Amino acid sequence: MDPHALSPAEVIAIIKRRLLSLMVPAGLVITAAAAVALLLPAVYRSSATILIEAQEIPADFVTATVTSYVEQRLQSINQRIMSTTRLLEIINRLNLYAELREEWTTEEIVEQMREDIEMTPISTEVTDRRTGRPSAATVAFTLAYEGREPGTVQQVTNLLASLFLEENIQERARQAEETTRFLEDESTRLKSELAQVEAQIAAFKEAHVQELPDLVPVNLQGLHTAEAGVARLQEQLQGLRERAGYLETQLASLPPPPEKQAQKSEDEKRLEELKIQLTHLRSQFSDQYPDVIKTRAEIAELEAQVAAAKAAEPEAPSPDNPAKVTLAAQLASTRVEIAATQRQMEEVEKSMAQYRGRIEASPRVEEQYNTLLSTRRSVQAKYDDLMRKLMEARVASGLEKEQKGERFTLIDPAQLPEKPTRPNRLAILLIGTVLGIGAGVALAALRELADHSVRTPEALAFATALPVLGSIPEMVTAAQEARRRRRMVLALLVGLAVVAGALAAIHFLVMDFDILWAKISHRLAL
Numbered sequence: 001m002d003p004h005a006l007s008p009a010e011v012i013a014i015i016k017r018r019l020l021s022l023m024v025p026a027g028l029v030i031t032a033a034a035a036v037a038l039l040l041p042a043v044y045r046s047s048a049t050i051l052i053e054a055q056e057i058p059a060d061f062v063t064a065t066v067t068s069y070v071e072q073r074l075q076s077i078n079q080r081i082m083s084t085t086r087l088l089e090i091i092n093r094l095n096l097y098a099e100l101r102e103e104w105t106t107e108e109i110v111e112q113m114r115e116d117i118e119m120t121p122i123s124t125e126v127t128d129r130r131t132g133r134p135s136a137a138t139v140a141f142t143l144a145y146e147g148r149e150p151g152t153v154q155q156v157t158n159l160l161a162s163l164f165l166e167e168n169i170q171e172r173a174r175q176a177e178e179t180t181r182f183l184e185d186e187s188t189r190l191k192s193e194l195a196q197v198e199a200q201i202a203a204f205k206e207a208h209v210q211e212l213p214d215l216v217p218v219n220l221q222g223l224h225t226a227e228a229g230v231a232r233l234q235e236q237l238q239g240l241r242e243r244a245g246y247l248e249t250q251l252a253s254l255p256p257p258p259e260k261q262a263q264k265s266e267d268e269k270r271l272e273e274l275k276i277q278l279t280h281l282r283s284q285f286s287d288q289y290p291d292v293i294k295t296r297a298e299i300a301e302l303e304a305q306v307a308a309a310k311a312a313e314p315e316a317p318s319p320d321n322p323a324k325v326t327l328a329a330q331l332a333s334t335r336v337e338i339a340a341t342q343r344q345m346e347e348v349e350k351s352m353a354q355y356r357g358r359i360e361a362s363p364r365v366e367e368q369y370n371t372l373l374s375t376r377r378s379v380q381a382k383y384d385d386l387m388r389k390l391m392e393a394r395v396a397s398g399l400e401k402e403q404k405g406e407r408f409t410l411i412d413p414a415q416l417p418e419k420p421t422r423p424n425r426l427a428i429l430l431i432g433t434v435l436g437i438g439a440g441v442a443l444a445a446l447r448e449l450a451d452h453s454v455r456t457p458e459a460l461a462f463a464t465a466l467p468v469l470g471s472i473p474e475m476v477t478a479a480q481e482a483r484r485r486r487r488m489v490l491a492l493l494v495g496l497a498v499v500a501g502a503l504a505a506i507h508f509l510v511m512d513f514d515i516l517w518a519k520i521s522h523r524l525a526l
Contacts, residue, residue, distance in 0.1 A: 010456065018444035019487070023494060025443050026436035030498060033432015034505055040428075042420035046153045047144035048161040049122075049412035055405045070138050070406070071121065077167045078119055081160065084110050094156060096147070117160065118144045140411075150417045157414035168408045169400075176397040183390040190383040197376045204372060211358045213366040219358045226352035233345040240338045245279045247331040252276050254324050265309065271302040429505060 006014070015022065052070055080086065087110050091097060097109045104112070122140040127133070143160050147153040205212060210219070252275050278295045285292055399405045454460045457468040507513050 021444040022440035026440035029436030037425035037428040040423040044150045044417040045421040046157040046414040048414040051409045051411045116146045176400040180393045211361045211365040223355035229348040244334040245283045249279045251327040
């Protein structure tokens with residue numbers, strides 16, 4: 001069986017019949033919505049805009065010591081200002097949330113203020129100088145605060161904006177001062193370290209003054225000069241020895257006096273022969289030659305024997321021989337020259353040994369000396385680089401003190417809010433009206449579906465599938481007509497009350513009627 005389609009007359013009859021079911025839920029819901037819109041406290045919002053201005057002096061001339069990104073510094077400043085201590089200072093200073101202090105804890109009030117404060121960065125597309133690619137950069141940010149008193153909201157917002165400006169200046173100045181102080185401490189430490197290295201180099205040079213690598217050419221030249229001197233002295237000594245040998249030969253070849261010649265013993269004759277032989281050998285060989293050593297030993301032994309024999313005999317004066325005296329004097333002079341030359345040669349050989357020792361020690365000394373010089377160069381390079389950075393840091397510190405670097409500028413201070421931002425009372429009323437009408441329709445439909453009464457001939461024919469032969473019209477008594485009129489009057493009064501309440505809510509909670517009429521006239525161009 002096809003469902004029975006309701007005719008417009010039946011729909012109107014259902015509305016009339018279920019008018020109370022429609023009106024009561026709708027009135028309750030609309031009244032509740034109006035109460036909510038009326039009772040919700042008004043919240044005002046005020047905001048300030050702060051521009052982030054770039055450094056005035058080009059970075060090619062002065063490099064700022066604050067190198068962190070502006071987003072990081074904004075978050076850092078925001079965390080400082082949002083600390084419990086700072087917010088409590090603001091709350092106590094402006095007597096905020098006075099109505100909540102008896103019921104809420106301090107932490108809850110501070111947390112509520114954090115929720116009422118909002119910082120929103122404003123970014124734009126810029127071209128990165130290093131990569132040439134577009135990227136997002138924060139150029140400004142807004143600070144907003146929400147509260148129930150318009151004047152307090154404006155005051156708190158301006159106070160927050162001033163705190164951001166002061167904190168940014170203090171943060172940049174603090175970073176610049178800390179950087180400068182750190183570089184000054186490091187430069188002092190490196191200067192002390194450099195002085196220590198200089199003292200070590202001076203002590204090392206004093207201890208190895210003749211062995212330094214710079215003096216190697218001088219030592220080589222001295223060694224060559226000493227070697228040449230030794231060669232020269234050896235030649236001179238050789239000549240003197242040959243001269244002494246010649247004189248000794250001449251002296252030995254002089255004939256002794258006849259009486260002396262006759263008195264010579266065999267030992268004296270042998271001694272004279274050995275002396276002549278020794279003179280001959282020394283003219284050809286050195287003193288270490290075996291025959292020379294052997295001959296000298298025999299001469300020493302015979303001289304001892306002859307001396308002993310002469311000591312036993314009475315000494316007889318010998319007559320003076322001028323030639324012998326001259327030769328003996330020349331021989332003595334030559335021997336003195338030989339001794340002097342040998343001493344000179346010993347001195348020169350000693351100097352030569354010293355030069356060799358200095359030259360041999362030079363590689364070891366050079367290694368240690370170069371290590372000290374390398375350490376000094378490294379420390380000196382660090383010190384020079386640090387001094388350069390210190391000068392730049394001092395200039396950057398002056399830049400921050402003069403506020404010529406990147407800074408925050410308040411371009412849009414907080415204004416006194418003229419109307420609340422929330423709640424949206426009109427929206428609440430409209431939503432409540434829609435929900436109320438829906439609730440009334442739902443309740444009326446539910447009651448109609450639950451009612452199985454047959455009220456029209458068509459409904460009866462549809463329900464029984466039999467034709468209806470006749471119907472009796474509704475008999476309305478005078479009492480029923482009076483009751484119907486009372487219901488209509490009551491419904492009219494309820495409708496007028498709802499309309500009056502809505503108009504009152506619009507007038508007192510949304511805007512005045514004269515303003516509303518002006519806007520409507522402006523829109524309609526009346």
